[in-house]
Amino acid sequence: MASIMFILFSAMIIVFSILTVTSRKILRAAVYLLFVLVSTSGLYFMLNYQFLAAVQLTLYAGGIVVLIIFSILLTSHISQKFESSGWKKNIFSAIAAMTGAILSIITILDYTFSATTEAAKEVNMRLIGKSLLSVDYDGYVLPFEVISVLLLAAMVAAIVVAKKGAPKTIGLPKLNQE
Amino acid sequence: MNSGIPIQYFLILATIMFFAGVYGFLTRRNLITILMSVELILNSVNINFLAFNRYLYPHKLEGMFFSLFIIAVAASEAAVAIAIIINIYRRFTTINVEDVNELKF
Amino acid sequence: MINFSYTIWIPLLPFLMFLLLGLAGHKLKPKLSGLFGTGGLGIITVLSYITAFKYFFTSEKVDGAYQKITALNFTWLQFTDKLHIDLGVLLDPISVMMLVVISTVSFMVHIYSLGYMKDEKGFERFFAFLSLFSFSMLGLVLATNIFQMYIFWELVGVSSFILIGFYYQKPSAVRASKKAFIVTRFADLGFLIGILILSFNTKTFDFITLTNPTGSAITQGGGIAFLGLSVMTWSMIFVFMGGVGKSAMFPFHIWLPDAMEGPTPVSALIHAATMVVAGVYLVARMFPIYALSAPVALKVVAYVGAFSSLFAAVIACTQTDIKRVLAYSTMSQIGYMMLALGVAGYGGHEGLGYMASMFHLFTHAMFKALLFLGAGAIIHAVHSNYMTEMGGLRKYLPVTHITFLIACLTIAGIPPLSGFFSKDEILAAAFHSNKILFAVEYAVAGLTAFYMFRLYFSIFWGKETQYHHTPHEAPATMTVPLIILAIGCIITGFIPFNKLVTSDGKILESEIEMMIAIPSVLIGLLGIGIAYIMYKKESAIPEKLAVTFKYSYKWVYNKFYIDELYLFVTKKIIFRFISEPVAWFDRHVVDATMNAIANVTQNVSFRIRGFQSGQLQKYAFIFITGAIMLAILFIYLWK
Numbered sequence: 001m002a003s004i005m006f007i008l009f010s011a012m013i014i015v016f017s018i019l020t021v022t023s024r025k026i027l028r029a030a031v032y033l034l035f036v037l038v039s040t041s042g043l044y045f046m047l048n049y050q051f052l053a054a055v056q057l058t059l060y061a062g063g064i065v066v067l068i069i070f071s072i073l074l075t076s077h078i079s080q081k082f083e084s085s086g087w088k089k090n091i092f093s094a095i096a097a098m099t100g101a102i103l104s105i106i107t108i109l110d111y112t113f114s115a116t117t118e119a120a121k122e123v124n125m126r127l128i129g130k131s132l133l134s135v136d137y138d139g140y141v142l143p144f145e146v147i148s149v150l151l152l153a154a155m156v157a158a159i160v161v162a163k164k165g166a167p168k169t170i171g172l173p174k175l176n177q178e
Numbered sequence: 179m180n181s182g183i184p185i186q187y188f189l190i191l192a193t194i195m196f197f198a199g200v201y202g203f204l205t206r207r208n209l210i211t212i213l214m215s216v217e218l219i220l221n222s223v224n225i226n227f228l229a230f231n232r233y234l235y236p237h238k239l240e241g242m243f244f245s246l247f248i249i250a251v252a253a254s255e256a257a258v259a260i261a262i263i264i265n266i267y268r269r270f271t272t273i274n275v276e277d278v279n280e281l282k283f
Numbered sequence: 284m285i286n287f288s289y290t291i292w293i294p295l296l297p298f299l300m301f302l303l304l305g306l307a308g309h310k311l312k313p314k315l316s317g318l319f320g321t322g323g324l325g326i327i328t329v330l331s332y333i334t335a336f337k338y339f340f341t342s343e344k345v346d347g348a349y350q351k352i353t354a355l356n357f358t359w360l361q362f363t364d365k366l367h368i369d370l371g372v373l374l375d376p377i378s379v380m381m382l383v384v385i386s387t388v389s390f391m392v393h394i395y396s397l398g399y400m401k402d403e404k405g406f407e408r409f410f411a412f413l414s415l416f417s418f419s420m421l422g423l424v425l426a427t428n429i430f431q432m433y434i435f436w437e438l439v440g441v442s443s444f445i446l447i448g449f450y451y452q453k454p455s456a457v458r459a460s461k462k463a464f465i466v467t468r469f470a471d472l473g474f475l476i477g478i479l480i481l482s483f484n485t486k487t488f489d490f491i492t493l494t495n496p497t498g499s500a501i502t503q504g505g506g507i508a509f510l511g512l513s514v515m516t517w518s519m520i521f522v523f524m525g526g527v528g529k530s531a532m533f534p535f536h537i538w539l540p541d542a543m544e545g546p547t548p549v550s551a552l553i554h555a556a557t558m559v560v561a562g563v564y565l566v567a568r569m570f571p572i573y574a575l576s577a578p579v580a581l582k583v584v585a586y587v588g589a590f591s592s593l594f595a596a597v598i599a600c601t602q603t604d605i606k607r608v609l610a611y612s613t614m615s616q617i618g619y620m621m622l623a624l625g626v627a628g629y630g631g632h633e634g635l636g637y638m639a640s641m642f643h644l645f646t647h648a649m650f651k652a653l654l655f656l657g658a659g660a661i662i663h664a665v666h667s668n669y670m671t672e673m674g675g676l677r678k679y680l681p682v683t684h685i686t687f688l689i690a691c692l693t694i695a696g697i698p699p700l701s702g703f704f705s706k707d708e709i710l711a712a713a714f715h716s717n718k719i720l721f722a723v724e725y726a727v728a729g730l731t732a733f734y735m736f737r738l739y740f741s742i743f744w745g746k747e748t749q750y751h752h753t754p755h756e757a758p759a760t761m762t763v764p765l766i767i768l769a770i771g772c773i774i775t776g777f778i779p780f781n782k783l784v785t786s787d788g789k790i791l792e793s794e795i796e797m798m799i800a801i802p803s804v805l806i807g808l809l810g811i812g813i814a815y816i817m818y819k820k821e822s823a824i825p826e827k828l829a830v831t832f833k834y835s836y837k838w839v840y841n842k843f844y845i846d847e848l849y850l851f852v853t854k855k856i857i858f859r860f861i862s863e864p865v866a867w868f869d870r871h872v873v874d875a876t877m878n879a880i881a882n883v884t885q886n887v888s889f890r891i892r893g894f895q896s897g898q899l900q901k902y903a904f905i906f907i908t909g910a911i912m913l914a915i916l917f918i919y920l921w922k
Contacts, residue, residue, distance in 0.1 A: 006183050010191045017195045017218055021202025026211060033214050036195070040221050043188075047232045052245055056224075059249050064217065064256045071260045072210055075267045093204035093904060100911045101197040107918060108189045113234060120236035131239060140243050147250045154254030162261035204904050275899050 005046060012039040026072050034065045051128055188229035195222035209263045209273040213256065220252045287337070287354035290372045293330050293382065294425060296323050297417040304414060308407030317400075320410035321393040324386065324417060331386040338379045339783055348788030351375040351491050356427055365486065371427035373490060376784040377567050377641060381424035384648045387771070388556040389417050391764035395656050396548040398760030399663060409449060409546070416442035420557050424564060428488035429478050432565070436474065436525065439558050440467050446553060447545040459541035466538040470528020477521030484514055494571040496629065496787070512579055519573055519580035523566060523587075530562025530617045533591040537846050539614055543606040547659030550606060555613050555655050556648040563620045563644055570637060570786055574629035585625020589723045592618025594843070596730040600737065601840040604668045605658050608738050609651070612694070615727060616647050622724060623709040626716035627786065634786035635793055636716065639708030642780040646701040649775055650693040653768040657687040660761055661742060664754035670738060674745035679754040682762045684743050686769040691739045693772045695732035695807040698800075701776030707800045714799055728803055732810030740818035 013036055020032040037060040044053035121127070132144050195218055202215030224245040231241025267273050300323040308316045344350070356371030393413060400409050419438035426432035441464075448460030482488050492498055512520075526532075531539035542554050553559070566573060566584055573581040592615040599611035620640045627636025660683045665673055677684040693702035706728060713721040756762065781791040817824045829836045838844070 003183055006187065010187070013191060014194050014198075017198040020218060021198050021206065021211075021215055026208060029211055029214060033217065036218065037221065040225060043191075043225060044228060047228050049228055049232075049242055049245075052228070052242055052249075055246065055249055059253055060217070060221075064253060067256055067260055068210060068214060071263060074264060075210065075273050076208070089900075090205050093201050096204070096904065096908050096911065097197040097201040100200065100907065100914075101193050103911060103914055103918075104193040104197075105190050108186050108193065113185055115234050116237065118237040121239065123239065123242065127239070128242075131243070138239070143243070143247055147247050151250060151254050154258050158257040158261040161258065162264050200907060204900055204907070278899075 002046065005042070009039045009042045009046070012036070013043075026076055027069070030065060030069050030072060033068070034061055037061050037065065049123060051123070051125060185229055185233040188225060188233075192222040192225040192229070195219075195225070207274050207276060209266070209275055209278075210260075212275060213259050213263070216259075217252060217256070220248055224248055287334065287352060287372070287374055289330070290334055290354045290374065290425070293327055293334070293372075293386075294418050294421040296327055297414040297421065299323075300414040301411050301418060304407050304411035308411055311407060313406040316407035317393075317397050317410050320414050321390070321397060323414065324390045324393045327417070327421070328386040328390045331382040334374070335379050335383050338374055339376075344788075347790060349376050349783075350788070353427055353491065368430045368488065369428055370431050372425045373427040374425075376788060377564065378424045380641060380645060380784050381564060382421065384645055385417070385420050385424065385557050388648055388652045388768075389413070389420075389552055391652065391656070391768055392548045392552040395551075395659070395761050395764040396546075398758045399548055399659055400546065401758075403546075405449070409446075412442055412445050412449070413549075413552070416446065416553060416558075420561075423561060426490070428490055429482070429493070429569075430488045432568070433471075433474065433478055436529070436561065436565075437471065439553075439561065440464065440471065440529070443467075443542070443553050443558055446549040447542045449546055449549065450544070453544070456544040459538075459544040463538040463542045466535055467528045470535050471525050473521045473528070474525020477518045477523075477525065480514060480518035480521065484518065490568060494569065496571050496575060513577065515572065516577040516579045519569065519577040520583055522569060523562075523580060523584055526562030526565040527587060528562070529565075530559050530621070531614050532562065532587050532618065532621060533594055534845070536591065536595070536614050537849060540607045540610045540842070543604070543610050547606070547655060547662060550610070551652045551655030551659065554610065555651040559613060559617060560620065560644050560648070563617060563624065563640060566621065566624050567637065567641060570624065570627075571629055573624075574627065574786070581625055583625075585622050585717070585720060588618045588621025588623075588625055589720045590618070591615070592622065592727045593723050593730075594618075596727045596734065597839055598842050599734040600730060601836065603671050605661070605670050605673075605738060605742065606655075606668055608670075608734060609654055609658060612654075612731065612735065613651055615731060616643070616651065616694070619706070619709055619724065619727070620644055620647070622720060623712050626712050626720060630787040630789070632791070632793075634791055635708065636712035637786040638781055638784060638791055638793070639705060639712050641784045642778075643705035643709055645778070645780070646693070646705045646772070646775050649768055649771040650690045650702060653686060653690040653765060653772060654694070656761070656765055656768065657683050657690060660757040660765065661687075663757055663761070665750065670741045673742045675743070675747040676754060677743040680743075680756050682756060682765060686765040687743070688739065689769045689772055691735045694735050695811060696728055696803055697807055698804060699773075699776060701772055701774070703800075703804070704776040704795070705780075707795060707803060708793065710803050711793075711796050711799050725803065725806060729806040729810045732807040733814050734810075736811045736814035737818050740814055744819050746820075 016032045016035040016039070020029050020036060023029040023032060037056065041053040041056040041061070044050075044056055131138055132140050135141050199215045199218035199222065202218065203212055206212050206215060227241040227245045227248075231238065235241070263273055266278055270278060272278070300320055304311075304316050304320060311319070338349075338352075342350070342352070352374040354372040354374050356369050358367050359370045360368040362368075393410070396409065396413065400406055403409065416439065419435050419442055423432055423435035423439060426435060444460050444464040447463050448456050450456045478488075481493075485493060487493060528535040539554060539559065543550050545554070573584065595611040595614035595618060599608050599615065602608045602611060620643050623636040623640035623643065625636070627634055627638075627640070629637075660680065661673070661676065662668060664680055664683075665676070667673065689700070693700040696703045696706040698704075710721065710724055710728070713724050781793045785791045841847075
């Protein structure tokens with residue numbers, strides 16, 4: 001059962017990842033990305049990280065992908081097709097990516113992983129909440145706070161950057177209008 | 179809980195996803211698709227973290243929390259990146275990465 | 284001991300004026316800045332007179348001799364314990380006398396310039412530079428050591444350069460200023476070499492130590508060095524070279540006539556009364572060394588002076604530009620002073636020449652300044668420099684006429700004007716020392732009278748010329764200095780120089796020797812008479828003479844082709860055989876190396892510019908490829 005699920009999820013992830021990066025229609029690419037993210041959250045469920053899977057679904061699938069789709073709608077026509085980039089670029093990038101992938105896979109297969117023998121910890125919401133706010137060993141309050149500040153900063157930055165620009169933007173050189 | 183699937187499978191899956199993201203990053207011209215490629219890369223890293231955590235150190239939660247933080251960082255990064263993309267679009271009326279090659283402005 | 288420390292203000296005040304006018308002059312009204320400059324000089328004049336009075340009449344004498352007083356001295360540049368350059372104020376008879384000369388003439392010229400330069404562009408600039416010149420010249424005469432003198436020597440050179448080129452839009456003025464600067468600079472190189480040899484030998488720059496007649500600097504001659512002359516002689520010849528350049532003696536005289544391109548007040552101040560006598564002053568300052576330690580060098584001084592005075596007097600007879608005539612006359616008169624120094628000895632009756640030279644310097648400053656200022660007034664009225672275009676001006680310019688006549692009589696040596704006394708002393712000194720030099724000077728005295736009255740008659744008498752508009756007398760700012768200087772010409776002859784300024788500071792007994800005075804007056808009158816016949820009325824005699832002695836006339840008229848000779852030497856020989864190869868080397872080797880470096884850099888950067896394309900994905904591609912390469916390297920190849 002578990003292996004079937006895994007094969008299904010991994011097949012979806014591989015196929016849709018490749019489709020995401022090769023699709024000529026941008027909106028489709030976004031939807032393929034959504035499929036990849038959802039499949040990934042399935043993998044998280046398989047690994048017994050339910051909380052993280054839920055976060056993945058809500059944040060990625062629900063938040064980021066929607067954001068991306070909005071921005072696509074703002075900047076492109078839905079039916080717009082990309083002109084294919086130069087074959088030279090594609091070939092070289094593919095070679096680089098393939099080489100890297102093969103290299104990594106060979107390395108992974110060569111390596112012997114050794115697990116600890118200690119008992120596994122039950123991951124439940126209570127533990128996660130306590131760990132996030134704990135200052136003890138195993139506590140994550142510092143990264144938690146850092147991340148919260150980062151989120152605030154990102155929010156402010158996003159507003160400032162995307163805000164309608166000052167009049168000085170007028171008259172700047174327009175590059176390659178298409 | 180080990181489901182009998184070897185850890186290598188997860189890692190290979192993550193590798194393929196990662197390099198698919200790299201390929202997209204290198205070839206796509208639209209800034210938004212580049213952003214999507216980056217999301218793919220981040221996700222593959224997340225899978226790696228969780229697999230390692232579950233298979234090698236099940237008594238700890240580092241991998242899980244790191245994934246959590248990476249998701250948070252990815253969310254902020256997407257927000258800022260999209261803001262920048264929109265700004266660029268407003269200025270240059272294009273989001274083709276090859277046309278946005280001036281460091282100033 | 285009287286406190287003379289206030290004398291520091293004498294050079295300092297014009298410097299402050301220079302700073303004020305130079306930095307803020309354009310904000311002041313031109314008239315105000317002119318008044319500032321003139322007022323500053325007025326104060327200096329008063330201070331100088333007070334100093335002179337105090338020095339000559341109230342300061343203590345030792346053994347009946349005036350003492351050299353270091354009023355102020357401080358170390359400016361300390362290199363080692365022994366080697367240091369000082370700045371200070373030295374008072375002795377000649378420096379105090381020069382103070383009076385410079386401040387008087389400078390003050391007169393300032394007042395005169397208020398009228399002469401009125402409505403000129405750069406009025407305040409002119410006054411700023413006049414102040415700079417006054418500062419440098421006063422610093423020069425008050426120098427306590429030879430290095431300070433050298434510094435101010437160069438400063439006067441610079442201010443002379445600036446003021447000759449005052450009309451910097453006129454190419455001839457620019458050329459003249461460059462010529463003056465380069466020629467005197469070249470001579471100053473000799474001066475510097477002389478200073479270095481001298482101070483290396485004597486281990487001091489200080490004038491008082493150097494010129495102490497019983498000091499080590501003089502008693503130890505430095506031994507035989509080169510061509511059978513002592514080190515001291517050579518150093519003094521080199522020092523004299525600087526004086527030759529600044530005083531426009533032969534062979535460095537070529538810059539002085541051209542320097543007349545500057546405004547006339549400048550010619551009066553710098554190129555007649557003060558700066559050009561700096562060479563004489565220099566020799567006088569170093570006189571004990573010349574007289575006691577380097578007599579050969581002193582002979583050189585005498586012969587150079589005599590030759591220059593004759594040479595210049597001959598040329599002056601043929602020139603038609605009135606300022607050039609005066610320039611050659613200046614050169615001739617300075618030759619007189621040099622000669623007088625050259626025939627003098629140290630102390631006693633031998634020192635007559637020294638006293639005569641200083642006396643002549645003093646009187647010459649008065650009458651030559653007067654002549655130039657008068658010439659300025661004439662040019663101002665007629666708008667021409669050429670006496671061929673003048674004539675009959677006595678009716679239009681009465682004040683100028685009278686003062687000019689007084690000056691001409693003075694320079695011709697007619698008693699009881701001052702020129703008579705000083706010239707007579709010089710002739711007497713020459714007579715007692717060297718009969719040949721005396722004969723030369725005697726002839727020059729006649730020539731001087733002739734060319735001055737040639738000038739006078741052709742300007743104020745001669746043919747009646749029609750002018751475009753009626754010449755009119757200059758304004759009071761210009762005539763008052765003329766009158767004051769004319770009075771100066773009349774009375775300065777009676778100053779008892781033999782009691783005040785002598786080589787050893789003691790009183791020198793001298794009287795007018797009738798055996799010399801009467802013939803010198805007679806030859807002066809002879810010169811005047813010839814000029815009267817030739818130029819009083821329009822006559823054909825000058826033309827005839829010029830035709831008769833066609834070739835020699837042409838030769839003299841072109842100043843013996845000295846300028847052409849210099850041009851030949853510099854252009855045809857130095858430029859072609861030294862400068863051009865050097866320039867070639869500079870252009871093709873030094874510059875080429877630099878250009879090659881620049882070109883290589885440029886080409887390389889042009890070639891590798893493509894890497895920095897701004898294409899994000901190219902960077903990413905290179906980064907990822909590099910990372911993979913590194914991974915392969917470390918995992919598989921670096922086992």
